[in-house]
Amino acid sequence: MNVIRFQENPLITPQQVKPYHNDHEVIGVFNAGVAEYNGEVLLLLRVAERPLTTDKEVIKAPYIDLSSGTGKLQMAELDLKDPRYDFSDPRSITYAKSGRAAYLTSLSYIRIARSKDGRHFTIDDEPLIYPENEREVWGIEDPRVTQIDDTYYIQYSAVSPEGIGVGLISTKNFSSMKRHGLMLHPENKDVAIFPEKINGKYYCLHRPVPKGIGRPEIWIAESDNLLYWGNHQYLLGLSEDGWDNGRIGGGAVPIRTEKGWLEIYHAADKNNRYCLGAVLLDLQNPAQILAKTKEPILTPESDYETSGFFGNVVFTCGAVVEEQEITVYYGASDTSMAAATMNLEDIFSQLTYR
Amino acid sequence: MNVIRFQENPLITPQQVKPYHNDHEVIGVFNAGVAEYNGEVLLLLRVAERPLTTDKEVIKAPYIDLSSGTGKLQMAELDLKDPRYDFSDPRSITYAKSGRAAYLTSLSYIRIARSKDGRHFTIDDEPLIYPENEREVWGIEDPRVTQIDDTYYIQYSAVSPEGIGVGLISTKNFSSMKRHGLMLHPENKDVAIFPEKINGKYYCLHRPVPKGIGRPEIWIAESDNLLYWGNHQYLLGLSEDGWDNGRIGGGAVPIRTEKGWLEIYHAADKNNRYCLGAVLLDLQNPAQILAKTKEPILTPESDYETSGFFGNVVFTCGAVVEEQEITVYYGASDTSMAAATMNLEDIFSQLTYR
Numbered sequence: 001m002n003v004i005r006f007q008e009n010p011l012i013t014p015q016q017v018k019p020y021h022n023d024h025e026v027i028g029v030f031n032a033g034v035a036e037y038n039g040e041v042l043l044l045l046r047v048a049e050r051p052l053t054t055d056k057e058v059i060k061a062p063y064i065d066l067s068s069g070t071g072k073l074q075m076a077e078l079d080l081k082d083p084r085y086d087f088s089d090p091r092s093i094t095y096a097k098s099g100r101a102a103y104l105t106s107l108s109y110i111r112i113a114r115s116k117d118g119r120h121f122t123i124d125d126e127p128l129i130y131p132e133n134e135r136e137v138w139g140i141e142d143p144r145v146t147q148i149d150d151t152y153y154i155q156y157s158a159v160s161p162e163g164i165g166v167g168l169i170s171t172k173n174f175s176s177m178k179r180h181g182l183m184l185h186p187e188n189k190d191v192a193i194f195p196e197k198i199n200g201k202y203y204c205l206h207r208p209v210p211k212g213i214g215r216p217e218i219w220i221a222e223s224d225n226l227l228y229w230g231n232h233q234y235l236l237g238l239s240e241d242g243w244d245n246g247r248i249g250g251g252a253v254p255i256r257t258e259k260g261w262l263e264i265y266h267a268a269d270k271n272n273r274y275c276l277g278a279v280l281l282d283l284q285n286p287a288q289i290l291a292k293t294k295e296p297i298l299t300p301e302s303d304y305e306t307s308g309f310f311g312n313v314v315f316t317c318g319a320v321v322e323e324q325e326i327t328v329y330y331g332a333s334d335t336s337m338a339a340a341t342m343n344l345e346d347i348f349s350q351l352t353y354r
Numbered sequence: 355m356n357v358i359r360f361q362e363n364p365l366i367t368p369q370q371v372k373p374y375h376n377d378h379e380v381i382g383v384f385n386a387g388v389a390e391y392n393g394e395v396l397l398l399l400r401v402a403e404r405p406l407t408t409d410k411e412v413i414k415a416p417y418i419d420l421s422s423g424t425g426k427l428q429m430a431e432l433d434l435k436d437p438r439y440d441f442s443d444p445r446s447i448t449y450a451k452s453g454r455a456a457y458l459t460s461l462s463y464i465r466i467a468r469s470k471d472g473r474h475f476t477i478d479d480e481p482l483i484y485p486e487n488e489r490e491v492w493g494i495e496d497p498r499v500t501q502i503d504d505t506y507y508i509q510y511s512a513v514s515p516e517g518i519g520v521g522l523i524s525t526k527n528f529s530s531m532k533r534h535g536l537m538l539h540p541e542n543k544d545v546a547i548f549p550e551k552i553n554g555k556y557y558c559l560h561r562p563v564p565k566g567i568g569r570p571e572i573w574i575a576e577s578d579n580l581l582y583w584g585n586h587q588y589l590l591g592l593s594e595d596g597w598d599n600g601r602i603g604g605g606a607v608p609i610r611t612e613k614g615w616l617e618i619y620h621a622a623d624k625n626n627r628y629c630l631g632a633v634l635l636d637l638q639n640p641a642q643i644l645a646k647t648k649e650p651i652l653t654p655e656s657d658y659e660t661s662g663f664f665g666n667v668v669f670t671c672g673a674v675v676e677e678q679e680i681t682v683y684y685g686a687s688d689t690s691m692a693a694a695t696m697n698l699e700d701i702f703s704q705l706t707y708r
Contacts, residue, residue, distance in 0.1 A: 092567075101567045134588065138567075162588045163568030181585035185573055187564035188539070210541035211565040213446075213455045213492075214517030219539055223582055230582035231535035234488065234516045 001297050001350055003340050008119050010304040010336035011329075017047060017123055020111070021073055024049040024062075027106055028309055030331030032113070033143035034252075034318025035152055037174060041320060043113040043121060043329060043337060044128060044143045044154065048106040051075050061093055061103030064137040071132050076103055090309065101161070107131070108139040110156065112174060118320060118327060118339070128177070129169060135160050135182060136167070144317050146193040146253050153226060155191040155204070158182060166191045166206065168227055180227045187211075190218075190249030193226065194261065194286065202226055203286050205235065205250035205263065216247035218265065220287050233287045236265070236279060243296050244277065246270045252319040252328065254281065259348060260290050264297070264328060266315050274313040275299045276328070278347050291351035298328065298340060308333025355651050355704055357694050362473050364658045364690035365683075371401060371477055374465070375427055378403040378416075381460055382663055384685030386467070387497035388606075388672025389506055391528060395674060397467040397475060397683060397691060398482060398497045398508065402460040405429050415447055415457030418491040425486050430457055444663065455515070461485070462493040464510070466528060472674060472681060472693070482531070483523060489514050489536060490521070498671050500547040500607045507580060509545040509558070512536060520545045520560065522581055534581045541565075544572075544603030547580065548615065548640065556580055557640050559589065559604035559617065570601035572619065574641050587641045590619070590633055597650050598631065600624045606673040606682065608635065613702060614644050618651070618682060620669050628667040629653045630682070632701050645705035652682065652694060662687025 014026040028048035035042045051060035058077050065074040080087055086096045093103045110129035113121035129140055141157040151170050154177075158167035163186025171177045183204075184191065190207040202223040209216045218236040221229040239245050244267030251265040261281040268274040275296035282288035300312045316330040324344045332338045368380040382402035389396040405414035412431050419428040434441055440450045447457040464483035467475035483494055495511040505524050508531075512521035517540025525531045537558075538545060544561040556577040563570045572590040575583040593599050598621030605619040615635040622628045629650035636642035654666045670684040678698045686692045 100569070159567065161567065162571065162591070163562065163564040164566065165586060182587070183584050184539070185542070185560065185562045185575065185586040186568050187541075187562065187566055206539065208517065208539045208541065209565045210517040211563045212518065212541055213513065213515065214540050215454070217516065221539065223584075224578065225582075228577055228579075228582035228584035230537050230577075232519060232539040233536070234514075237516070 001295075001342070002346050003298055003342055005302060005340045006119060006338065009302065009338040010332060011119065011339055012043070012045065012113055012121055012123065012337040014335060017045075017111075018125065019049050020047070020109070020125070020127055021049055023052045025052055028108075028335050030334055030337060031142045031315055031317050032329055032331070032337055033145040033154060033156075034320060034329050035145040035147060035174070036320060037152070039116070041115045041118040042174060043115075044145055045111045045113050045123070045337065046108050046141050046143065046331070047111045047127075048108045050106040057081065059087060059093070059105070061105060062107040063103065064107070064131045066134060066137065071130070071137075073107065078103070104138050104159070106139075108141045108159075110140055110143055113337075128174065129154070129156070133179075135162070135165060137161070140167070142189065142317055144192050144250075144253055146195050148195060153193055155183065155193055157189050163187055164189060183227050183229055190251070190266075192250040192253050192263070194254050195256070198286060199284060204229065205254070205265075207249035216249065218248055218250055235287060236289060236292070238267075243267060243269050243273070243275050243299075246272065251276060251316040254286070255319065255321055255326070256283070257344060261286050262344075262347065264316055264319060264326075267296075272310075272312065273300065274315050276314055276316055276330070278350065280351055289354060291353040293347070293350040294352050295350070297342065297347060297350060298330070300333070302332075302338075304336050304338060305332045308335030310334035314338075355696070356700050357652055357696055359656060359694045360473060360692065363656065363692040364686055365473065365693055366397070366399065366467055366475055366477065366691040368689060371465075372479065373403050374401070374463070374479070374481060375403055377406045379406055382462075382689050384688055384691060385496045385669055385671050386683055386685070386691055387499040387508060387510075388674060388683050389499040389501060389528070390674060391506070393470070395469045395472040396528060397469075398499055399465045399467055399477070399691065400462050400495050400497065400685070401465045401481075402462045404460040411435065413441065413447070413459070415459060416461040417457065418461070418485045420488060420491065425484070425491075427461065432457070458492050458513070460493075462495045462513075464494055464497055467691075482528065483508070483510070487533075489516070489519060491515070494521070496543065496671055498546050498604075498607055500549050502549055507547055509537065509547055511543050517541055518543060537581050537583055544605070544620075546604040546607050546617070548608050549610070552640060553638060558583065559608070559619075561603035570603065572602055572604055589641060590643060590646070592621075597621060597623050597627070597629050597653075600626065605630060605670040608640070609673065609675055609680070610637070611698060615640050616698075616701065618670055618673060618680075621650075626664075626666065627654065628669050630668055630670055630684070632705065634705055643708060645707040647701070647704045648706050649704070651696065651701060651704060652684070654687070656686075656692075658690050658692060659686045662689030664688035668692075
């Protein structure tokens, strides 16, 4: 499998992004949705900002306060010695007794990076999508962008103390945005809407995270209007061993090829090493798997992929296709953005048919 | 609060139900959906059957095997000393290492009990709804029945190793049944579809069980066609203390009253004591809570409610309303069916308005 990483990698790092909030640092700019618009490649960056703190004994946890009607960033200040909390996970603070999430350590929102050549990006100063309702008070994460005709549908993780659901926003111009509500209830992530109707129905891949029975695996659902989803079908599960035995979820928006719908997805093993794989779905019935790669097509190898805020992660939310070449944009180590090109035939040659 | 339990309680016990499977015992006949049809009250009973075993060292775990095309009941035979499994929960067998569910100890399906007076029931010998696809191989549980015009929509827990989703079946006559697929993805339970459109939309209550962030609480969703659901909104959460601090979920199909939609729901505390409460929702916008009972309206008190397969449980999936009187049918201790009448005004008098 011939993967050519961009020489410019990492394409965007936290150091290049000016914090939107005063007294904050950008700790991650990653897992971007990808759109082609007006001759440019747009990356809808997940920007994670963390409050700066001067007191080593105190951690500040950000959230959006809606009590005044409009959202306002607030900080909970927690004493690191407070026995009520468990501070061991760098991403979240949990109640020590129940294990329940109490706060996240950073707030994510979406900002646009623009590029004419897909390699050199200019980053907007203002957020494109910022938390504004009860379902988003802990942030907005990991967007995918599906273009259907002249409308772009943005599917994102809407995070709040009540759970991680999937929000839907549409736009025609990446300036005026329309929120439609949650398309999927908690706990769900990693949604990728197919870019066209198939036999009269919209489809999406999604990744529920059940608590009691079941594991984080890929499902597929149908819709008439992109907001209401049903006829959920189990699609692709974990292996018992190997690179994909921990969790698995949709990645890039599915790509129509002559052989089938090509989905580049992510999977992690039990050690939280995230790789990318490819699966081929039937063109007429995408709930039917035709083939998949046994081995990953992209693994964390470069230093920006192996170390960072959460190392050993490559995670894609979108790709650009030109002729036979796919440029996969991906988050590296929950820290930076990177990209790599792959040849379509090369991916096909890795597929094992069922 | 004046609750009159039926003198005939428990109305149906496992001893009264002949096992459908050879060499099985009925261990539970409970959590029945309720329908009024052809002048009769129908209880769509959840019947749980457990394989009989002669060997005290061995446990038999039932599941539906679809490998031959049609479903066939099969048994895994597990040595109780096998260290790979944890047998401590009477309801399920888990992998000792991962805590993941390996088997359930019983198989549930749906059988009808019929009554002219709502008190004395005759039970069909054959199942009404029996597992028949991959999403149901571990059983069918806790149905609710919503009548819309002349069609009855049955919402039920579809249980498989891949998770607990919500299946949808429609029927006009409780004989010819149509499966529509999963209306909600795992993990979700306790769905109750409203019996009419509200401002042009169908609504349902549902109860996701998120793994990472969030708790088992009541949400509400909209639909155009009863199979595809979206615009999920958080509705009613747990309290920090008291009878409803463990889990909470929809119960009976919501009842239209002049004051609002009356929902009789269940909640459990952290000790798994399940009670019933009532919440009143806005007639025009059921995502809006008007009032709720602070204290439960029904608690486990009678012996059939306090002891059984899983004691201290009252759990409703349906009610019948006649004038000002509600007859709530409920499962008792995951073992038997019971019923109690309550006066509508009495419930209203317990409501605290927000």
